[in-house]
Amino acid sequence: MSREKDTEIAKQGRVTALVIAGSMLIWIAAQALGPALGLPGRYALLVDFLVLAALFWAMVNIFQIWRKRRNSQG
Numbered sequence: 001m002s003r004e005k006d007t008e009i010a011k012q013g014r015v016t017a018l019v020i021a022g023s024m025l026i027w028i029a030a031q032a033l034g035p036a037l038g039l040p041g042r043y044a045l046l047v048d049f050l051v052l053a054a055l056f057w058a059m060v061n062i063f064q065i066w067r068k069r070r071n072s073q074g
Helices: 003-037 041-073
Strands: none
């Protein structure tokens, strides 16, 4: 595998990891702050759907990384 390809895959993996960690932190904060601020449940549902979309995007990226590594190994 070339060094450039390795760097590209590593960068994509880091971005994916940051999206997963960031979305989970946002979700936890929203679950804790929502009731404390007296927000309606529909806002919690909105945050849930946004986090699910981010996690779906991350799963697609993980699959792409897996395919790139598999194709570059032979």
